[in-house]
Structures are given as C-alpha cells and as structure tokens.
Amino acid sequence: MFQLRPLLRRFGSDESGVFAVIFGLMAIVLVALGGATVDFVSLEQARQRAQVALDAAVLALQPDMYAEDMTEAEIREYILRSAQDLVLERIGKPGIINAQVDRITMDFETGRLFLGGDFTMPTMFVSLVGVTQLGSSFSAEAVRGSVDIEVAVALDVTGSMGGARIAALKAAVGDLVDVIVQDQQEPTYSKVALVPYSQAVNAGGYAAALRGPVRDAKTISSMSWASGSTMTITAATKASPVEIRSSSNHGLASNDWVYVFEVEGMTQINNRAFQIDKVNASRFTLRNVDGRNYGNFTKGKFVKCHVANCATVFTSNNHGYSNNDWVRVTDVATWQLGNGINNTDYRVTNATTNTLQLSGYSTNHTAIYTANSGKLHCTWQNASEGCTYFRYQGLWGTYTYPITDCVTDRVTPINDRAPSTTFVGRNYVPSGICPNTQIVPLTDDRDTLHDTIDNLPATGNTAGSLGILWAWYMLSPNFGYVWPEISRPAPYGKANLLKAAIIMTDGEFNTVHCNGAVSADSAGGWDRINCNAPNGEPYKQARDYCDGMRAADIVVYTVGFGITAGSAAANVLNYCASTPSHAYLASNAASLSAAFDQIARNISSLRLTQ
Secondary structure: OOOHHHHHHHHHHOOOOHHHHHHHHHHHHHHHHHHHHHHHHHHHHHHHHHHHHHHHHHHHHHHHHHOOOOOHHHHHHHHHHHHHHHHHHHHOOOOOOEEEEEEEEEEOOOOEEEEEEEEEEEOOOHHHHOOOEEEEEEEEEEOOOOOEEEEEEEEEOOHHHOOHHHHHHHHHHHHHHHHHOOOOOOOOOEEEEEEEEOOOEEOHHHHHHHHOOEOOOEEEOEEEOEOOOOEEEEEEOOOOOOEEEEOOOOOOOOOOEEEEEEEEOOHHHOOEEEEEEEEEOOEEEEOOOOOOOOOOOOEEEEEEEOOHHHOOEEEOOOOOOOOOOEEEEEOOOOHHHHHHHOOEEEEEEOOOOOEEEEEOOOOOOOOOOOOOOEEEEEOOOOOOOEOOEEEEEEOOOEEEEEEOOEEOOOOOOOOOOOOOOOOOOOOEOOOOOOOOOEOEEEEOOHHHHHHHHHOOOOOOOOOHHHHHHHHHHHHOHHHHHHOOHHHOOOOOOOOOEEEEEEEEEOOOOOOOEEOOEEOOOOOOOOOOEOOOOOOOOHHHHHHHHHHHHHHOOOEEEEEEEOOOOOOHHHHHHHHHOOOHHHEEEEOOHHHHHHHHHHHHHHHHHHOEOO
16 A cells, blocks of 8 residues: 555656657647648639639629610629629639629719629648638729720740640630620720740731742643654664664754663663764764674664753743752652652753753653643742742751741841831741741630630740740731731820730740741751841840830730749840839749739729729
C-alpha cells in the first residue's frame, strides 16, 4: 500500500508523450491552414470566371431592357435567368458550385443595368476545422454606351504556344471578346480585329490587295524537239563520215540536226543527235562521225530536229521571258517528262516571242507530252509586281519558294501609308510555314471571332514586330479600303472613339524579313536569305511600330505569357505599353485570363461602370 502511493504520484507528474498528443490535435489545424490556400485559390478562380461572365452578361443584356414585347416584370425575370445561366456555364462544375444572380436594378432613363449575385462552393481542406463552404459576391453594371470602340489583338501562335498555352490563350481571348463586343451596336459600336502571327501574318483573301499583283504563270502549250516526220534508214555506211540513206526525199539541209533511233546492228549511232551535211535528196552524212569500226547496219529511223542537239523547244505564246531569266517549271502532266522537269528551276535561252529553251534541261526523246499541261513561273520580284516563286541566294545555298498568302513589312519610312501607295511585303517560304489562321478585320460578329480563336494554331517562329505592325494596320483608316465596308476603321481623331491594340507574345522576337524571305539577321533557319532586314533587328522594328501607334493616339496594352521580367521581350512590351499599368506579365493560365479580363474591363470602362 505504501509502495502504491509513490507510484501514483510519479504517474501524475510524468509528462512524456504529451507532445504526440498535442501534435495529433494540432495536425488537423495545420492541414486545414495549409490547405486553405488551395481552397481560397479555387474560390478566387471561380469568382473571376463568374465576374467575367457577369460582365459579358450585363453588356449583352442591357439592350433587352427596352424589349417591347415583354412587361417590366418579364424583362427582369428574363435578364436574371439569362445572366445566371451564363454565369453557371462559365463557372462550370454543375452541382458543386452553386451560384445565384438575384439582384437587378434597371434605370430606363440613363440606360443603367445593375446585376448582382452570390455563389458558394464546398471546401476541401478548411472543412477539417468546421468551414464546409466558402462564398463570394459579384456584381456588374452597364450603362448605355457613348464611345465607339475599335480593338486589334495581336496573338502569338508560334510553336512554343503549343499544348496548354494555346488552350489558355483561346479561353482568355474568347472572354475578352465577350466583354468588349456588345450585341447592340447602336448608337455606338464595339468591334475587334484579330491578328494571329508567327513567322508572318496570313492575309488570306486580302493578300492581293495588300501586297500587289503577282505575275501569272504562263501555260506551256507544247514541248517538242522533232520538226519532221519519222523516216526509215535504208543503209548506214561504215565510213568516215557515216553516210545515211533514206527511203525517200529526206528534205534536210546541211547543218540541220537529226535524231537517230531504233537502230540495229550499228548501235553506236542509236539514240543520238547529229548535225548533218546534205549529199543529195536521199542521202546525208553525220558530221565528224567515223563509222569504220562500227557494227554492220541492219535497220533504223531518223527524224529532223527543231534545234541543235535536238533539244526541247517550249512553246508558250507571249510568255514575256528573256534570255538568262530564271523560271520554275510545274504541272507537266506526262510522267516521263514531269519526273525530270517539274519543280525545277531553269535558265531561259534562245527566247522568241512564243518559244524558248531551258538551259540544263535534258530532253527525253521517248516521252510523250500532254499539251497545255505545264506552267512556267517567274522567280523574281520588284516593287510593282511579284512572282509566284522567288529564287534567291541564301546563306548556304540557292532556294526557290512559292509566294504565300502571308504578308510582311515594308521598308522605311515607318508609317501606315495605304498599300495603294506602297505595297506591303510579300512572303516566300516553304509550304506550311505561313500560319493557316487568317487575320480578321474589325467586326462585331462574335461567332466569327470565336471561330477564329477556337482554331488558332501553334507553329513557327516569332515575328513579334510583325504582330505589332499589323495590329496597327488593322486600326489604320488608310487601310480601310482593303476591308469590307463594315470593317473599315474610323478616321483618327474622330470624336468619342477609342482605338486600342493588344500585343500578346510568349517568347523572344527572333524573325524579320528581307525581300519577303526570312532575313540573315533572324535567329536560326538554314534557308535565310543573304541580306539583313532593311528596317533593323526585331526589337528595333517593334519599338518603331509602337512609336507609330502612339503617335496615332492608339492605346496599347501588352501581355507577356511565361516571359521573365527584364528579358528583351519583357522590356519591349513595357516600352510599347501606353503606361506601365498597361503592361502585363502572366505566368500561368489563371494570370493570363486575369490579364485579358482586366484589359477588357479597362477598354469597356466607358460602358461597364463596375
């Protein structure tokens, strides 16, 4: 009994193991606090999506306040229901996140529409400490517009934008379009133009008006080397020179050329072209051919040739080519001829008004040519006219590439003069290098804008300066005549008009052009032309174009995606932005969406009041 009392006293004062108990109790709190970051980030992302959706909804639904076929109560119900449907769609996660748009104020005199709501979402971690859900409020207000808005968005669609990046860009720009472009385009309008760019900018059906005319290829009506009928050889002497005898009057003259074929016996003269000397009406000799050691002739044929060496003469009426011009041959239909001639460059020789020869082309004397099947393409360019192909000297060889629907820059002075004054630059690159998504001039058609955004590619190098330049051109009234009437920019300085450009890129600018080809001072590319860009390296061009936009009172926003602060790309984006607050650097999809959301709200601030 006396021993039990000290034991109890010792047990009561023993504190070993207490930390484990305390840690067990605190672990729940620590996990909840650590996981709170995840819950609150999810909350903020959902709130942002809800806010963008409500911004779009209040702008889209504001004109419906004046619907004549509904009562005021019906209008309120319709607007609330439509806004809530859009918010739920944009937030996503049906059945998990609950949202309600239930506050509305309509002022018919000022055209003011206010919408507000709340949403709740379950928690993942803070529920451990009893907080099972989080919520937030959101609201938006729009008034009847008083400012016309024209926005051009330059979008980097280069190879580095592949995968998750291009998906994030599509979502962010799609949201921007929904906020800026309103359904009601009276009394003021809101339009957006898109400029997807990589190595260059695809002008699509507008290319011809922008870059000027291109000389059409000339049709080859015929390709032939023989000018007479095939005749039978009755004898060929083993003499020096070899004498050929024909079965009838051969009609040849001294210095003519013949082609001898289907010879048996004296095979040394088979399938060969010879210049001849006439003996009489039925005999001629093969000039400088010693046949004393040849085989005994059995049979054979010959035919008179058009020109020396029985070369091919190409007939193309009024082709316009001169001796020493380079041409590219395409679309010759016959396999034997086409296999050795198509997609090859040749130098013109012996040109007349309707005929020419191609130096270096080796005639196939057994092939049959399909009339009117081939094309002769010019391979040079000048200020007033381009060609379907461009042959140029590169850094490591000679290259010939076709013209594309892409367009580039033009040499100084740096301004937005009309293409009718100076055509913009052409673009000659291999197939697939011109981005397949075309520019979209200013439009209020959200379906057209979304279709283009949804199909943005991700390929090629970064001609960031071109993206900037063409965003400017899309807002320039000097380019207006090129576009459909509804897409023509308003004049600079028009009252109650906002012109804004948004320049987005995810990488360093590395591509500029000389004569329509990728220039020598671009980064990489084995087929660069051996001249530097006349307007300077990429960042100089970018700064010059941004200076031009600022001089035209265009408000410039910039967005760098995954770009490090202090890099050359980040620095030029800061330079181009109208103010430091107009420049954004986004590190992930959420911050990219936030950047475009903020820009959209800033641009729409004259219509979107909160």
